[in-house]
Amino acid sequence: METVVHKKKTLIQFIKFGMVGLSNTLLSFLIYNFCYHVCGFSYHISNIFGFVISVLNAYLLQNKFVFKQDESEKKRVWWKALIKTYVSYAFTGLILTEILLVLWMDVIEIQNIFENISWLNRWFGDNFTSYDFAITIAPIINLFITVPLNFVLNKLWAYK
Numbered sequence: 001m002e003t004v005v006h007k008k009k010t011l012i013q014f015i016k017f018g019m020v021g022l023s024n025t026l027l028s029f030l031i032y033n034f035c036y037h038v039c040g041f042s043y044h045i046s047n048i049f050g051f052v053i054s055v056l057n058a059y060l061l062q063n064k065f066v067f068k069q070d071e072s073e074k075k076r077v078w079w080k081a082l083i084k085t086y087v088s089y090a091f092t093g094l095i096l097t098e099i100l101l102v103l104w105m106d107v108i109e110i111q112n113i114f115e116n117i118s119w120l121n122r123w124f125g126d127n128f129t130s131y132d133f134a135i136t137i138a139p140i141i142n143l144f145i146t147v148p149l150n151f152v153l154n155k156l157w158a159y160k
Helices: 002-038 043-066 078-107 110-114 119-124 130-158
Strands: none
Touching: 002 043, 002 130, 043 078, 078 110, 078 130, 110 130
16 A cells, blocks of 8 residues: 555656746746847856756755655755755756757757658748757657656655
8 A cells, every 4th residue: 555655646746846847947948048149148158047047946846846855754954955956957957968969969860850841841931951850859859868867866866
């Protein structure tokens, strides 16, 4: 009976984690575009701002809603959990995503899948190539790998 309750709790945590992740993805995207288009920062600096702020947001929301501190457990040290959160997201959000982008674009060359899709030009304009489309969806593909990995890293390490 305990394993069923534990699995249900983990599933609920994963769903909440996904909701926090969705809000972080949106927040990071908005900050990135604001810094790049409005402030005129480079896309590297804009990406760093989006990463730093969205991971702080992730820590705050996850600490409150996803990995709540159980009253019976030893009190969690907030700054250690925050540092661990940044470390785990740095691994998946910066390092792993770059490796996966190279895999999708340079090794597997997913842009070749979209070469003969004529609706791309009608939908996105004549200058939008299959490479542009692949670059746009590659980060979405990454989410199928990074979100579960982030969940495990946060559940078993950052918020333990």
